[in-house]
Amino acid sequence: MSFAIRTFALLFFWHLCWRFVFSGVIRQSGFASDGWAFFKNGFVSDLVFVTILTGALLLIDRWSKRAGRFASYLLFGTLVLGFIFVTGYFQIFEKPAEFATVGAGLGTIAAEFFHSALKEISPEIATFAVGLLLSWALIIARHHSRRLGLHFGGAALALPVIAILVSHNLMIFPEAPTREAARWQGSEHTNPFVYALLKSYSRKKVDAPPQEAVAAAGELWRSRSVLDSAEIPATQVKRKHYNVIFYIMESTSSKYTSMVVKGKQVMPVFQNLRKQAFVTRRHYSQFPLSVNARYNALMSAYNPPNKNWLPMSEPNFPAPTVFEVFKDAGYRTAVLHTASLDNWSYRDFLKNRRIDYQADMVTLAGPGVVKTSGFSIDDRAYIAPAMKFIADSKEKPWFITFIPVMPHHPYTIPFAEYELYSPAEIEATPSRSERLLKEYLNGLHYADATLGELVRALENANQLDDTLLCIFADHGEAFYQHAGNYLHALQLYEENVAIPFIIYNRKLFAEKKVYPGISRNIDVAPTALDLAGIKAPPSFMGVSLVRAHRPNLAYFHTDWENDISGLRDGNFKYIYRATENREELYDLAADPDEKHDLITKRFDIAAKLRSEALKARQTQRDWYMKYRGR
Incomplete structure (x- = not known):
């Protein structure tokens, strides 16, 4: 039982520390993330997550002390690397754990990702990472020597707290959000490992464009201006x-x-x-x-x-x-x-x-x-x-x-x-x-x-x-x-x-x-x-x-994280967020920095560009089917 209590306490302590450190990282990126709200909203998911892991370790330990010891080493090692990965990766791609491209051949750019991530390691992340590594060492040392465990224990518990102070002093106050007041993608409650699991096995499917938006049979949409x-x-x-x-x-x-x-x-x-x-x-x-x-x-x-x-x-x-x-x-x-x-x-x-x-x-x-x-x-x-x-x-x-x-x-x-x-x-x-x-x-x-x-x-x-x-x-x-x-x-x-x-x-x-x-x-x-x-x-x-030709409109698309399509036609820029079912519209002549969304004010322009965006999305499919010979 003491093993289970110690395990539960350390795991939960890590989670709480991680939430405060991570809230600083999020805030630094321009999101209005309240550290207390990030902690409060994730409390239940963290509690459930840690309880399940602790219960699994306890069952294994009851079955076999040796297996329990090995499982604790493996679990804590995985979590240590996971926390570091999650927090460091956000610095590059602004997501808690992006699995959007896993399985798509990214092993070939491992060096690029690795060196980019190293560049983004900041003082608070480095401090937190060292604390996690020492915590891992604490678990291993505790199995072999109480005295050795005590040597690691103080630093293992103190460094994550220091990281919190560093993150909130260096990041939150100097970098208070001035760009947007929106919550961090509306998902401040997300447990990083639950998020990773869900992103690995499920993605929201985007509905196909309505039939009336599909280009005429036999001819692909050619992206001509409608304005x-x-x-x-x-x-x-x-x-x-x-x-x-x-x-x-x-x-x-x-x-x-x-x-x-x-x-x-x-x-x-x-x-x-x-x-x-x-x-x-x-x-x-x-x-x-x-x-x-x-x-x-x-x-x-x-x-x-x-x-x-x-x-x-x-x-x-x-x-x-x-x-x-x-x-x-x-x-x-x-x-x-x-x-x-x-x-x-x-x-x-x-x-x-x-x-x-x-x-x-x-x-x-x-x-x-x-x-x-x-x-x-x-x-x-x-x-x-x-x-x-x-x-x-x-x-x-x-x-x-x-x-x-x-x-x-x-x-x-x-x-x-x-x-x-x-x-x-x-x-x-x-x-x-x-x-x-x-x-x-x-x-x-x-x-x-x-x-x-x-x-x-x-x-x-x-x-x-x-x-x-x-x-x-x-x-x-x-x-x-x-x-x-x-x-x-x-x-x-x-x-x-x-x-x-x-x-x-x-x-x-x-x-x-x-x-x-x-x-x-x-x-x-x-x-x-x-x-x-x-x-x-x-x-x-x-x-x-x-x-000589009719004016073009420009179509662009990304699906690194969310499925987003966009158009530039004349002075107007339209963005269709398919995953979120949301639209944006900007007049680039009057608003080149895209700060004033006109989607609720210019229904006429939005309707025209929405139709073209749906045709473009269908043409992406049609072109590949056609030249595959199908």
Whole structure:
């Protein structure tokens, strides 16, 4: 009985401490989380959870002392790691225990997640984690020696309490919520392990769109504007077999490309290239996650309407990428990436796409190549191999896709010369969100410099004037502009999906040509192919932006946590939260920061865009069924 009482008391103590520490983490992310409410609302679920675990241990101990001892070691070890995982993982993805992608091939990006999580460990989490580890040691030591157990006991009980004080002093008071007054996703009561169990085995099913919303039989929905009928005129261009580069910037929102820090442009190279380029001003990612965003651009198609993302679930999907189209036109093709092509199973996705040369951090590594994180190397490492590939192409045109890693989280650049903010300045910044943004801007400044070195290499090789340099991003990056919206995959606000896109060629565009409409990543490949005089295949869902065409609307989607779809048409932005059955509407001309929801005021606009969103969701399904040959 004493064993059961001690076990119950320690487990319950951990739970109570965890709730107070975690309430600080939640509050820091912009949610109005009351620590006392978080404790009170979860009291019953914690009590039931701990009672069940204690009862199970007691039964095992009655059956066999040895088995009881082993079970207690295993249980406490699992809970220790679970608490640390839950609290640390929230810092990255803003959820208590996100199981949205387990089973979807994420073993390939374990290094990325691990190093990102390490970056996010804060003083209160570290203190709490040490207390948990000592508590685990206490349980083991108590079985072997009462004296040894006492040595661990004080620290094991004191450190979680210290963590509470640290979390509430460093996090709650300086970071009191100023963004939203909403409760943390309405689920402050959630026990982390119950949450994990439920997320692993059940997800709310979203109803299919009503029949009247489905596109006409035999023709897929083509995402034309329903708010703007003025045709976009053609851009006068000279078509020929240009060399083509897709430069897919990482985690770059449009808003950051023009930022100035201490009188210096964050992206001076990009801003200079815009002066002689085809420039878009309202360009969108179709999915704010690299795995989907890349094939949205490479296949000119939307992502499938599920979490079985294509490179992992169907790498040999029988629709062509832009690599095959250029290859059929006589081009040599290459892809260079400074992380691993095994991430998100991209190597499998690309291996049958008739690519002449593939390189990643393994093949690009060598003497003098610096690691920028635990899962990437200096982006400049791909410039010399790319120039050799170009030289080896001789008279043949070529198509190269560059996939740099910076400024990907955790925003680490081991190159002081690219720092807009010094480490001391960052450390002195009181707000976590501001510190993260400063680190990110340093990384973006370095990423821009890398682009500049590539441009100079092309210039020195006399390749620049015959090359279309298509520069765009996979997705944006968020820093709590909306509560809980950090990184990129959780939401569809402008910071997540509004990205830059230009096509640089100083001969073709002697002066800046500004595209007046809304453009999408699915339009990049059709536009590049058109400029190169190559016909796009019928599977491509985008349009050539240099041809006369009806205005587009942009559709985007995410299902990292909740199933969310969105549209940008004219000045309006519509968001449909399918999992929650909730809608939002913003006028971006009057409210570019998306703070004033108009869903109850502009029923006319909402009704039109709702219909288009449902058609888009159905088209996601229709397209994949059609090109599977079913």
